[in-house]
Amino acid sequence: MRVAFDVAQTCTQKAGCGYYADSLAQALAETADIERLILLHHFGSWINFETAAGTAIESERVSAPFKGLSHEAGRDAWKAIQQGTREFPESPQIVHSCSYRAPRTPGIPLVFTVHDVCFWTHPEFTTEANRIECQTGLLDALKHATGFIFVSKHARDEFEKVTGGWLAHTGRPWTVIHSAPRRFPETNHSPANIPERYWLAVGSVEPRKNYEAILDAHEIYCRAVDQPAPLLIAGSRGWLSDDIHRRIAALPDTQVRYLGFVSDEDLGYLYRHSLGCLFPSWYEGFGLPVIEAMANGCPVICSDRASIPEVAGDAALYIDPADPRSISDAMAQIHSRPDLYSNLRQKGLNRSQAFTWAKTAQKTAAFYQTVVRAYRDIRRSDD
Template identity: 40%
Template sequence: MKIGLDVAQTSAERAGCAWYADALARAMVAQGRPRGHEFVLYHQFGDWINGEPGHGTSLTGTGIEMPMRTLLPVPARALWREIEAGNAPLPGAPDVVVASSFHAPNLPGAKLIYVVHDLVFWTHPQFATDATRLVCQRELGQAIGRAAAFLFVSESTRADFEALFPGWLDRSGIPHAIASGASRWPTVEAAATRAADAPWLMVGSVEPRKNHACVLDAYESYHASAESPRPLRIVGGRGWHSEKIHQRIAELAGRGLPIIYAGYVDDRALREAFRSSFALLQPSWHEGFGLPVLEAFSQGLPVIASDVASLPEVSAGAALHCPPDDPNAWTTAMLKLDGSSAEIDRLTQAGLKRASAYSWQKTAQTVLSLAESLTKSSPPVKR
């Protein structure tokens, strides 16, 4: 079987969904080639057109094609219009295509497996730009009409889908599975020795959904209360509506609070941030999965996270949880963790154990099994 993999998001500045697409592609190729499968990587996909597709995930070897890796935007858009109209074949002629970039193009001759990362554009529309919300709603609607199967990154995301479309999965008979993310790095055997001034860490694009305001309020109170307050390091690119957060960071730093905004960092620097910090703060209003939590676990980093959406599912008791709308609760949790070596050790060991329950190999096996099932005779989907 020939399997197409949408890696379009990996050609831009990478956030969680792009890292998911990258790691899934690598794991599927590693697991699938010994089973006789071939792969086609698409660096331009539907309406997701990149200016520099060559920056995306690149894999080489027998049975791997990358027909759009050097295809520039204008010809890429023209080609995809012809593909979706049925006037041009999809390069590589895959049997199945796994779509990871929220886009669900018409793929004559191939079966579409659509990955649902989150549904925040419907469940929490205030946390998406109008453009993002409209595109994602349109593409999910197209996926409901076109996809041969669905993948959800968490049980929480599947529950959100079920709440939006009650009973549709059962009535349609469409195959679906949970295909969770995992750390992009191996789980360490033990946490690194923490420096006395190891910082608190927050990871994620600076945008309303990530709820930096809560952490900044909590940190201000923590800094006033702790005997030897730790610095706060914020890692993540500048997202939409981030101006007030950056003004708040500058205001607190101007008053002498040790807050470092590192901006977007590469893979190596991010891993070092996880390894050298004291604990991760993840106050998101909503997550489809919550990859930073699992990656923190894998590097021996304790976690304080919101008690909403997928975060309790991912942590399974290996993190402290606080409401995202209660900065005082976050301050209390930070002071508790900073003052208890026993709690640090407990969370570190629980996190390492939890991280080991996830792997890209397991996820790839799930996706490969689903793809293989689609090539067998199956009853038609009831749309």
């Protein structure tokens, strides 16, 4: 099968959607059922000014016809494709959107990945610009997409709730295919000035990640135990985060240190040597740091809501994200009980084996076949 695949979000500093696109593209390129993988570094209305940092795969089966195109050329190409006045590059049999864009793809079925619907269910955690962008993309998908991939059962259930059972009503093909942990380079080289013992929080600094509770919990923990470990925060600066950054800046860096965006190599090291990963998020469509921490032998303390229990299973310590003391209590347990640390570490490693990009790619390739058949049936019925 010839697949045109959206990697537009990999051209900028990556977050969840960009990591998903990059990892899945790499895995699809190694999947036998994919005859041709056509990477699209501009996609629909997501037109980049630079594409050099975007996903790159060295393979005879992989091409990147839009890589290197200027912003203006990418915009004009997509305008012509949607109008039907320009052929889609390399005649794909299916197009896969990863970035909440659902452009018209005349004559070719479109698969749309739904990462979450937080912009509808919890608008207080997003900006107006983000809400408009994601809502527009999802509403376009209801018009243009033939099939839908959800990264968790929770994401699918939330989608049906906010759309009034649209999938059940329309009969459009859909599937739940979990994401998986990234493959981090193995290294024993420590990032600069990293302490021997520390707690780790991973994710963009934004309201739904609940960094206020993390900081509150760490303060309680520091008062409750002997020789408390500092907190390291690895994640880019997100929206609506000025207050939390001011709070971090007022704390001594021997207690809390904000690392910002870190490389894959450094993040892998941070997971592998951490006392535990703190993830009291209010809402997730999947929860990538949970399974990444587990895959790297890092115990996890996480929320008991949204998609997170679906990912973590019985391999984490669950807390109430509204109660910082429940987080600090879990931290104190791991701090003082080496047996609990070892047990959670092993449980996490075992749990993570169920989540691999090879499995995700194989299931995705199989779903492409389902969508192509459904698209043919839809066109026949329209005729």
